[in-house]
Amino acid sequence: MTAVQFLQNFLNGISIGSVYAIFALGYTLVFSILGIINFAHGAVFTLGAYLTYSLAVGQFGIGGLFADLQLPFHFSFPFALLTGSILSGFAGVLVERCAFRPLRKRGADPLLALVSSLGVALVTVNVLQYLVGSEIYSFPSDVYGDIRPAFVLHFGEKLVVIRTVQIIIFSVCMVVLALLGYLIGWTRIGKALRAVAENAATASLLGINVDRFILYTFFLSGFLGGLAGSLVGTSFGIAGPYFGVSYGLKGLAVIVMGGLGSIPGAVLGGMVIGLAEAFVPSEYSAYKEAVAFAFLFAALLIRPQGLLGRSHIQKV
Amino acid sequence: MALLELENLTVSYEAIQAVRNLSLEVREGEIVTLIGANGAGKSTTLRAVSRLLKVQTGRIRFDGCDITGHAPDAVVRLGIAQSPEGRQVLALQTVQDNLELGAYVRHDHVAIKEDIARMYRLFPRLEERREQSAGTLSGGEQQMLAIARALMSRPRLLLLDEPSLGLAPLIVLEIFSIIRDLNAGGTTILLVEQNAKLAMQHSHRTYVLEAGQITFSGLSQELLSDERVLRAYLGD
Numbered sequence: 001m002t003a004v005q006f007l008q009n010f011l012n013g014i015s016i017g018s019v020y021a022i023f024a025l026g027y028t029l030v031f032s033i034l035g036i037i038n039f040a041h042g043a044v045f046t047l048g049a050y051l052t053y054s055l056a057v058g059q060f061g062i063g064g065l066f067a068d069l070q071l072p073f074h075f076s077f078p079f080a081l082l083t084g085s086i087l088s089g090f091a092g093v094l095v096e097r098c099a100f101r102p103l104r105k106r107g108a109d110p111l112l113a114l115v116s117s118l119g120v121a122l123v124t125v126n127v128l129q130y131l132v133g134s135e136i137y138s139f140p141s142d143v144y145g146d147i148r149p150a151f152v153l154h155f156g157e158k159l160v161v162i163r164t165v166q167i168i169i170f171s172v173c174m175v176v177l178a179l180l181g182y183l184i185g186w187t188r189i190g191k192a193l194r195a196v197a198e199n200a201a202t203a204s205l206l207g208i209n210v211d212r213f214i215l216y217t218f219f220l221s222g223f224l225g226g227l228a229g230s231l232v233g234t235s236f237g238i239a240g241p242y243f244g245v246s247y248g249l250k251g252l253a254v255i256v257m258g259g260l261g262s263i264p265g266a267v268l269g270g271m272v273i274g275l276a277e278a279f280v281p282s283e284y285s286a287y288k289e290a291v292a293f294a295f296l297f298a299a300l301l302i303r304p305q306g307l308l309g310r311s312h313i314q315k316v
Numbered sequence: 317m318a319l320l321e322l323e324n325l326t327v328s329y330e331a332i333q334a335v336r337n338l339s340l341e342v343r344e345g346e347i348v349t350l351i352g353a354n355g356a357g358k359s360t361t362l363r364a365v366s367r368l369l370k371v372q373t374g375r376i377r378f379d380g381c382d383i384t385g386h387a388p389d390a391v392v393r394l395g396i397a398q399s400p401e402g403r404q405v406l407a408l409q410t411v412q413d414n415l416e417l418g419a420y421v422r423h424d425h426v427a428i429k430e431d432i433a434r435m436y437r438l439f440p441r442l443e444e445r446r447e448q449s450a451g452t453l454s455g456g457e458q459q460m461l462a463i464a465r466a467l468m469s470r471p472r473l474l475l476l477d478e479p480s481l482g483l484a485p486l487i488v489l490e491i492f493s494i495i496r497d498l499n500a501g502g503t504t505i506l507l508v509e510q511n512a513k514l515a516m517q518h519s520h521r522t523y524v525l526e527a528g529q530i531t532f533s534g535l536s537q538e539l540l541s542d543e544r545v546l547r548a549y550l551g552d
Contacts, residue, residue, distance in 0.1 A: 198409070
């Protein structure tokens with residue numbers, strides 16, 4: 001591999017890796033509070049992509065019940081992205097109210113919530129298919145407005161192509177990561193959130209309303225899931241209502257790789273999986289995911305607790 | 317008037333009736349001790365008052381207001397703070413953050429800063445370790461932090477669960493003298509202790525709990541010389 005090829009792969013890798021990171025953080029936040037994987041996260045990813053699409057474009061127009069639906073308005077891309085992600089956050093809140101809270105209040109085994117969240121995921125995906133069909137939706141090429149689609153760096157004969165969408169994805173993810181880091185690390189809400197994650201009973205003895213913080217967590221998680229889905233959608237198109245499923249699995253790989261419940265671990269894991277995929281030669285690109293998962297297995301053999309995980313995990 | 321009043325309280329814990337038909341009261345300005353053997357239901361009683369455990373029958377009243385159905389965070393807002401058994405500091409957060417979280421229900425930022433400074437004067441060893449994560453503190457320091465954190469909400473009633481557990485005798489004495497000072501400063505205290513003699517020497521009244529029920533109660537000074545209590549709990 002030449003240095004130029006390396007640079008190209010590296011840039012591709014950190015761009016998609018940054019989306020994996022924010023998507024996986026959605027899993028991590030819920031896991032660190034409740035100790036369970038939210039299997040509806042992939043469905044919220046899909047939902048977010050469709051929401052942002054409809055808000056940015058103003059219509060669907062291919063299949064499903066909404067085929068002839070025209071929204072009376074459409075937003076600029078940044079505003080559509082923000083609104084779509086916020087709506088996804090509320091979808092996350094609904095997931096908590098439907099799939100998690102009722103079981104928690106009855107003292108059910110946490111594993112049951114795993115199944116109920118899977119149920120919510122399937123219902124969401126099926127309803128989406130009914131409403132918008134299963135065709136591929138691609139964002140129009142001018143969705144970002146009047147900016148060039150790519151930047152080309154010349155290295156003698158060799159070229160490195162950076163698509164504008166890759167720059168947008170990377171920048172948005174970095175801004176979101178910085179804001180999230182500030183929120184969790186430095187604010188009163190973040191400290192309370194970490195208290196709930198460490199010990200919910202102790203947190204409630206300090207006057208923290210644990211249920212409310214679980215809702216906040218699901219909102220943040222849904223926001224991150226919807227944002228990631230929207231960004232992937234703008235880059236590669238929305239491959240149908242099931243496209244969140246494979247990203248959902250990849251997200252799981254990312255958090256296991258980084259260390260369950262670890263926030264820096266989710267970011268590092270996302271970058272590692274993104275880069276691992278990017279360095280798969282293009283003639284083998286059909287096996288990209290297999291390579292990413294092989295990487296995961298190898299890493300786990302060496303470090304079973306994940307890259308940044310604590311060696312002793314109390315929650316299951 | 318009683319600040320805290322438990323009336324015919326029955327609490328089950330893991331399918332066992334841990335507390336049965338228990339009634340007690342704590343009056344404003346008192347230190348009241350709850351003593352009894354391991355598993356007698358002492359911690360269960362405190363956890364029920366903090367609303368961490370569901371009450372089967374009976375009533376809990378605080379300052380005349382029925383709090384039996386309240387959520388744990390709601391009773392903190394009303395003025396009840398607990399320093400839980402086994403200390404339960406937030407091990408991953410710093411000493412300073414633990415104290416700030418203790419004041420979570422308050423919004424008077426200037427007074428919170430003053431109170432943190434007051435806690436550091438009360439427990440100078442905590443100030444030396446203010447930026448350390450609480451998990452790195454010794455057992456005695458964690459106990460001090462748990463008490464200081466509970467005080468940060470400026471409670472009217474402080475529930476202390478086994479403050480002497482696992483601590484060296486000198487530190488235990490230090491903690492009990494701080495409990496006396498806090499009480500002199502106006503905080504009402506309900507204290508659960510294994511170290512019965514010490515707790516009774518430092519409290520106004522005592523309830524003796526046996527298998528989830530109260531068997532004796534009275535002025536601590538009088539119970540200290542009661543032969544039945546002496547034999548069963550004071551080991552003399």
